[in-house]
Amino acid sequence: MTNPIPNPILSQFLAELLSGRLKLVDLTQTLTPEFPIIQLPPEFGQPWPFRIEEISRYDERGPAWYWNNFSMSEHTGTHFDAPIHWVSGKDLPDNAVDSLPIEHCIAAACVIDVSQEAAANPDFLLTIEHVKAWEDKHGSIPERSWVLLRTDWSKRTTPKEYLNMAADGAHSPGPDAEVVPWLIRERKVHGFGTESIGTDAGQAHHLNPPYPCHYYMHGNSRYGLQCLTNLDQLPAQGAVIFAAPLKIRNGSGSPLRVLALTPAQ
Amino acid sequence: MTEPLAKPKKKNPVQRTRLATLPPGPRSRAALGLTRAAAEGVFELQVCADCNAVQYPPREVCGSCLSERLDWKPVDNHGELIATTTLRHSNDLYFRERLPWRVGTVKMNAGPSVVAHVHEDCSEPGEGDVRVRLALKLDRSGQAVLHALPEKDTPNMNDSPQLRESTCDPEFRRVLVTDGKSAVGMGVAKAMLEAGASTVFLCDSSTWKTVPAFDALVASDERIQAVELDVTDTDSVDRLAASIGGKVDILVNTAAHMRDGGIVGRKDINLARDAMEVNVLGLMRLAQAFGPGMSFRAADGTNNAVAWVNVLSIHAFAALPERGAWSASIAAALSASQTLRAELRGAGVRVMNVFPGPIDEEWEQLTPPPKLAPSAVAKAIVKGLQEGLEDVYVGDIAEELRARLRENRKAVERELGDSVGN
Numbered sequence: 275m276t277n278p279i280p281n282p283i284l285s286q287f288l289a290e291l292l293s294g295r296l297k298l299v300d301l302t303q304t305l306t307p308e309f310p311i312i313q314l315p316p317e318f319g320q321p322w323p324f325r326i327e328e329i330s331r332y333d334e335r336g337p338a339w340y341w342n343n344f345s346m347s348e349h350t351g352t353h354f355d356a357p358i359h360w361v362s363g364k365d366l367p368d369n370a371v372d373s374l375p376i377e378h379c380i381a382a383a384c385v386i387d388v389s390q391e392a393a394a395n396p397d398f399l400l401t402i403e404h405v406k407a408w409e410d411k412h413g414s415i416p417e418r419s420w421v422l423l424r425t426d427w428s429k430r431t432t433p434k435e436y437l438n439m440a441a442d443g444a445h446s447p448g449p450d451a452e453v454v455p456w457l458i459r460e461r462k463v464h465g466f467g468t469e470s471i472g473t474d475a476g477q478a479h480h481l482n483p484p485y486p487c488h489y490y491m492h493g494n495s496r497y498g499l500q501c502l503t504n505l506d507q508l509p510a511q512g513a514v515i516f517a518a519p520l521k522i523r524n525g526s527g528s529p530l531r532v533l534a535l536t537p538a539q
Numbered sequence: 540m541t542e543p544l545a546k547p548k549k550k551n552p553v554q555r556t557r558l559a560t561l562p563p564g565p566r567s568r569a570a571l572g573l574t575r576a577a578a579e580g581v582f583e584l585q586v587c588a589d590c591n592a593v594q595y596p597p598r599e600v601c602g603s604c605l606s607e608r609l610d611w612k613p614v615d616n617h618g619e620l621i622a623t624t625t626l627r628h629s630n631d632l633y634f635r636e637r638l639p640w641r642v643g644t645v646k647m648n649a650g651p652s653v654v655a656h657v658h659e660d661c662s663e664p665g666e667g668d669v670r671v672r673l674a675l676k677l678d679r680s681g682q683a684v685l686h687a688l689p690e691k692d693t694p695n696m697n698d699s700p701q702l703r704e705s706t707c708d709p710e711f712r713r714v715l716v717t718d719g720k721s722a723v724g725m726g727v728a729k730a731m732l733e734a735g736a737s738t739v740f741l742c743d744s745s746t747w748k749t750v751p752a753f754d755a756l757v758a759s760d761e762r763i764q765a766v767e768l769d770v771t772d773t774d775s776v777d778r779l780a781a782s783i784g785g786k787v788d789i790l791v792n793t794a795a796h797m798r799d800g801g802i803v804g805r806k807d808i809n810l811a812r813d814a815m816e817v818n819v820l821g822l823m824r825l826a827q828a829f830g831p832g833m834s835f836r837a838a839d840g841t842n843n844a845v846a847w848v849n850v851l852s853i854h855a856f857a858a859l860p861e862r863g864a865w866s867a868s869i870a871a872a873l874s875a876s877q878t879l880r881a882e883l884r885g886a887g888v889r890v891m892n893v894f895p896g897p898i899d900e901e902w903e904q905l906t907p908p909p910k911l912a913p914s915a916v917a918k919a920i921v922k923g924l925q926e927g928l929e930d931v932y933v934g935d936i937a938e939e940l941r942a943r944l945r946e947n948r949k950a951v952e953r954e955l956g957d958s959v960g961n
Contacts, residue, residue, distance in 0.1 A: 307769070307772040307774055307775060308772075308775075310747055313747070313748075319807065319809055319810075320809075320813070322809075323771075323772075325771065325772060325773075326773070326774070327773055432746065432747075433746055433747040434746050434749075436747070437747040439747055439748060439749065440749075441749075
């Protein structure tokens with residue numbers, strides 16, 4: 275066996291992490307049976323919520339070990355959307371969670387804080403103007419960056435507040451139909467991430483096209499992250515996201531642990 | 540006259556909870572014909588097809604002509620009370636705890652003389668009207684016994700302690716309704732309150748969803764407590780049982796999942812699994828979480844745990860191929876409920892299965908009338924509990940299908956299948 279030569283970048287990375295100069299932020303919601311799932315009209319197929327059954331807990335079913343079975347959909351809890359999730363991305367190459375390029379699991383992130391706007395208006399839609407104003411302040415969005423929409427939606431802890439359903443459906447913020455293709459074309463973003471149940475707004479079925487974030491992002495081999503949390507702990511620019519979905523054959527997405535690396539303040 | 544039931548006092552928390560004792564349970568196979576009749580709330584005895592003699596007690600051959608052709612048939616349940624006695628001593632643990640106990644002999648108009656539990660409002664022979672009506676009812680062992688009741692209803696007669704041993708009246712009892720946002724669940728809550736339930740725990744499985752009728756119902760009566768419960772989530776069921784499991788005297792499982800679609804015709808195991816999760820595994824989760832506590836409290840005073848109600852469907856007995864996966868789940872639920880009944884019977888808690896025909900609710904939109912109003916199903920549940928039944932068939936469709944199943948199961952199978960086979 276050859277003695278590996280230490281890589282100075284990786285060594286420095288670990289040293290920075292262990293010294294606390296770099297910190298890890300967990301952007302993942304805990305998987306619980308109570309965590310809400312997207313609500314579709316009941317005549318459509320429905321995703322399974324997270325469910326868990328104990329196999330054994332140091333008892334007659336297994337005296338020295340504790341473990342569980344769990345079930346959920348590919349789109350339950352904090353989860354990743356692959357291009358194959360949407361019809362617009364169905365024929366693209368490497369469009370499923372098992373085939374997407376593994377290096378795509380690491381990318382920079384820009385965090386656009388619209389928490390005040392979302393608090394004032396749950397139907398808040400992000401526009402090109404909002405993004406340009408953000409860029410004036412924080413610099414332009416680099417290529418191959420996640421755009422993460424900070425709405426503080428993750429602080430809505432009950433399913434009722436989080437889904438925010440009314441007689442005309444869910445009310446939660448998201449991007450409008452112009453900003454998504456603009457981000458792809460003009461900024462070559464990696465994907466779009468939100469704190470709410472989907473990357474699109476609650477009322478996005480009324481936009482043109484319906485669900486523009488899904489339609490354009492996945493139709494252009496871009497990704498989605500939703501049900502994120504702790505975005506308020508990230509800088510506007512400078513964080514690196516590690517988001518690797520489970521390797522499900524032909525999977526359309528998956529629950530995952532999303533970690534952000536960020537310089538300590 | 541029977542004393543009206545007094546509202547039970549709060550339980551003394553340092554007093555030991557008495558465990559349930561049961562009346563003698565063994566019966567001959569022939570006598571289980573009485574149990575079948577009592578479970579359904581009908582009065583039937585064996586009648587000889589050759590000499591028309593009405594038989595009691597049940598037997599293998601006619602007591603008059605030795606014919607083996609004894610058919611269970613409805614018979615006149617009236618008669619005269621000819622003798623009574625009040626037991627003041629018993630070596631049987633069950634009766635020992637319930638003395639004094641009045642029994643007597645009734646000469647039936649139909650012929651036989653029978654020994655029956657005698658209601659306190661029946662006059663002593665020689666002191667008043669001796670006419671009585673007999674009722675076949677299940678005792679706490681789940682076996683049939685005869686009750687002699689006054690010929691006409693008397694005030695508060697259902698409050699008589701002896702009769703209450705055979706019934707599961709919701710009065711002053713605390714009821715858990717497992718899906719309070721369904722039409723049937725809301726109907727059951729209202730019917731239970733009307734029947735005098737002291738508390739209705741009304742379960743909400745979708746707190747994110749605003750259902751104005753649910754909110755209005757919860758606000759309408761302070762006896763209703765809205766609680767969270769999702770029967771597909773074991774932890775949710777366990778949490779609720781841990782918090783109120785010791786206060787549930789009657790559990791009504793209204794949680795239901797119904798979707799259209801056959802088995803070959805709708806290739807989607809997700810739907811079948813969703814139905815199984817709610818209709819079968821949900822029932823099992825509830826049983827595992829609430830069954831032990833209810834069993835333990837089966838003798839816990841006036842508001843003891845008495846009954847478990849499953850709202851199933853007449854299609855538990857015969858699949859409706861248009862809803863193939865759902866039918867399979869309801870049949871499985873019936874099977875699970877039979878095991879639950881066997882397990883709870885030893886504790887003296889009754890399992891009542893309710894078999895309605897189609898109900899007038901959202902997922903039955905395209906089902907042609909007649910459809911049952913949810914309130915009619917709820918009323919049938921309350922009546923079934925008040926009478927102490929085990930099997931309740933609700934509505935004309937259910938009754939008709941049941942009669943046709945007795946006549947020719949195969950014909951029912953073919954006819955129900957016609958809608959998808961052609």
